Amino acid sequence: MTIHLQIIGVLLMLLALLHVGFPRYFGWKEQLASLSLINRQMMQVHTFFIALVVFMIGLLSCWQAEALQTNPLGRFICSGLAFFWGLRLFFQLFVYSPALWRGKLFETTMHIAFAMLWLYLLWVYGSVAGWW
Numbered sequence: 001m002t003i004h005l006q007i008i009g010v011l012l013m014l015l016a017l018l019h020v021g022f023p024r025y026f027g028w029k030e031q032l033a034s035l036s037l038i039n040r041q042m043m044q045v046h047t048f049f050i051a052l053v054v055f056m057i058g059l060l061s062c063w064q065a066e067a068l069q070t071n072p073l074g075r076f077i078c079s080g081l082a083f084f085w086g087l088r089l090f091f092q093l094f095v096y097s098p099a100l101w102r103g104k105l106f107e108t109t110m111h112i113a114f115a116m117l118w119l120y121l122l123w124v125y126g127s128v129a130g131w132w
Helices: 002-025 037-063 065-070 072-094 105-129
Strands: none
Touching: 002 037, 002 065, 002 105, 037 065, 065 072, 072 105
């Protein structure tokens, strides 16, 4: 599982870095202009901290893969991460509206790719936690 944890670590750090481009890609300057200042800044601040936490989870997975597997605390952390990513997979499949991606090649590809990523994260962290 060490190699899978390290792969996940790299993927999560890359995912975190992708957040830098979100404002431009999603047109936040225009899209968020109608929001109050507090709502606009909350969106920006929360996105930053989500990216930071995802990056830190990536660092942990990449550089502490052995400790996550051999230490009871590491396995407990992996259990929490498996739950988190499993919940994220649920939201990907059942909360986001299919209208966001259905009939759109790029969006459908991203929907499937991220669902597969969340499933991979669930499988690896769940395996380390001893869920299966």
